[in-house]
Amino acid sequence: MTVPIAIIGAGIAGLAAANTLHKAGHAVHLFDKSRGSGGRMSSKRCDVGVLDLGAQYFTARDRRFVDEVQQWQAKGWAIEWEPHLYHYKNGQLTPSPDEQTRWVGKPRMSAITRGLLGHLPVSFSCQITDLIHGEKHWHLLDAEGDEHGPFSHVIIATPAPQATSLLASAPKLASTAAGVKMEPAWAVALAFESPLDTPMEGCFVQGSPLDWLARNRSKPGRDSQPDTWVLHATSAWSKQNLDLPKEAVIEQLHGAFAELMHFPTPAPIFSLAHRWLYARPAAAHEWGALADADLGLYACGDWCLSGRVEGAWLSGQEAARRLIEHLA
Numbered sequence: 001m002t003v004p005i006a007i008i009g010a011g012i013a014g015l016a017a018a019n020t021l022h023k024a025g026h027a028v029h030l031f032d033k034s035r036g037s038g039g040r041m042s043s044k045r046c047d048v049g050v051l052d053l054g055a056q057y058f059t060a061r062d063r064r065f066v067d068e069v070q071q072w073q074a075k076g077w078a079i080e081w082e083p084h085l086y087h088y089k090n091g092q093l094t095p096s097p098d099e100q101t102r103w104v105g106k107p108r109m110s111a112i113t114r115g116l117l118g119h120l121p122v123s124f125s126c127q128i129t130d131l132i133h134g135e136k137h138w139h140l141l142d143a144e145g146d147e148h149g150p151f152s153h154v155i156i157a158t159p160a161p162q163a164t165s166l167l168a169s170a171p172k173l174a175s176t177a178a179g180v181k182m183e184p185a186w187a188v189a190l191a192f193e194s195p196l197d198t199p200m201e202g203c204f205v206q207g208s209p210l211d212w213l214a215r216n217r218s219k220p221g222r223d224s225q226p227d228t229w230v231l232h233a234t235s236a237w238s239k240q241n242l243d244l245p246k247e248a249v250i251e252q253l254h255g256a257f258a259e260l261m262h263f264p265t266p267a268p269i270f271s272l273a274h275r276w277l278y279a280r281p282a283a284a285h286e287w288g289a290l291a292d293a294d295l296g297l298y299a300c301g302d303w304c305l306s307g308r309v310e311g312a313w314l315s316g317q318e319a320a321r322r323l324i325e326h327l328a
Contacts, residue, residue, distance in 0.1 A: 004029045004121075005323070006140055006151035008128045008166065011039025012309055013301045014157030015116040016316030022120060024324050029151070030120060031140065033127035036110065037117045040276060041309065043108035048191040048270045049216075049225035052109040054279075056202075056214050056230065057081055057102040058309035064317070065310045069103055077115040079106040079220045083201035088260050090207060093200070107221030123148070133169050133295065153296035155319050159278035160303045170292040173299060177290065180303045183235035184242055185211075185279035188253045191270035195227040198261065209237040209256045226269065231257055235279070246273040281307045289319035293326040 004027035007014045015037065018028045036042060040054035060066045072078035081104045087096035105111040128148075130141040137150030156163045160180035167174035201218035205211055211234040217225050231253050233241075241249065250271045258265045281303040290299040300319035305311035 002027045003137060003150055003152040005153045005155065006031065006138060006148070007155045007157060008032075008140070009039065009157035009301075010034075010037040010113070010117065010122060010124075011157060011301075011312065012041055012113060012116075013312040013316035013319075014039075014155070015113055016313045017155050017157060017298075017300060017320040018120055018316075019116055020317050020320035021323065024320075026324070026327075028120060029148075030117070030122040031126050031128050031142075031148070032122065032124055033143075035124050036114075037122070037124075038110040038113040040279065041105070041109050041113055043105075043110040044189075044272075044274070046189070046270070046272060048189075048228050049222065050108045051189050051216055051228060051230060051272075052104070052214075052219070053187045053189065053230060053274045054276060055109060055309055056212065056232070057104050059100060059102060060310055062310060062314060065313055068313065072112055072115065073103075075115060077105060077112045078103050081219050083214070083218050084199050086200045086203040088203055088205045088208065093203070093260065093262060096204065104219045128166065131166055131169060131297075138296065153298065153323055155316075155323070156297075156299040157301055157316060157319075159301060160281065161278060163299050163301070167290075167297065167299060170295055170297050173290045173292055173297065176287070177299060177303075180285070181282035182278035182303065183280050183282050184238040185235060185276045186233040186238045186241065186249050186253065187274045187276060188231045188233075188250050189216075189228055189270075189272050189274075190231070190250075190254060190257065190268040191226045191228040192266055193226065193269050194266070196229075196261070196265060197263070203260070205260065208260060209233050209253060210260065211235075213257065213260075228270075229257070235282075238275075238279075242275070249273045249275075284311075289315050289322060291319070291322045291326075293322065296323075298323055
């Protein structure tokens with residue numbers, strides 16, 4: 001019997017690792033505490049359609065990732081987004097076009113991770129809390145007290161603070177992960193009955209509780225929705241207001257949005273707030289992935305590199321590459 005490799009986390013890093021291993025002929029099994037794949041690239045279904053509350057778009061710079069994104073495009077999972085971009089600074093709103101190619105999932109961000117998951121075996125709504133290393137194999141314990149295994153190797157593809165406790169049997173890796181600071185971010189969605197009278201479709205914001213805002217329907221495949229806007233707060237504001245009730249978060253960020261718009265915005269017909277506790281690493285690193293090959297324990301994620309979608313994918317690939325190399 002082939003003993004599979006366990007991958008904890010079905011976001012972009014975990015799925016990149018899973019696909020690389022699967023293509024190399026290794027059996028894998030994914031675990032995720034959420035109800036679906038995607039992590040911060042997931043999309044939320046709600047009364048006004050499907051919203052991208054996490055990653056708003058991504059860019060591709062590294063040749064390997066460029067090739068990968070072109071494959072996603074060919075499969076219909078990803079498409080270029082060319083928004084009318086603005087910049088808000090010192091109370092001024094100015095058009096801010098650039099040459100950057102921005103990609104989004106189609107018809108929602110989660111289409112990419114759903115495509116990558118394909119038919120790979122996965123256990124959703126399963127939070128792994130502990131790893132037990134026997135003589136030969138790994139066993140995983142979940143929050144319900146159930147045991148999963150045996151597994152030949154384990155790849156941890158979660159944000160650094162969650163990875164730290166799972167890396168307890170490799171103290172060196174655990175202390176590296178523990179040293180990574182992750183920044184939080186509040187996200188708010190507002191839907192309006194009539195489209196707001198503005199050509200703006202994306203905006204980089206300075207000097208406000210907001211950091212970024214996007215008109216969701218300007219992204220390809222989302223045009224049937226009411227006029228829905230996704231607002232991201234700055235890390236600093238999110239940190240200060242980490243435990244603020246959602247209603248208050250919506251009220252304050254809606255206020256910041258209205259101020260920026262320079263015209264009276266009507267009351268939204270729908271609103272929601274989502275707190276990303278580990279939205280992005282505070283600094284970039286150059287580890288690629290963390291590995292204790294003798295133990296058969298690996299860790300990957302955007303926090304091992306750049307904090308971007310590209311960094312997460314490259315890190316997952318790197319973890320899988322090191323594992324395959326060790327098995328060779």
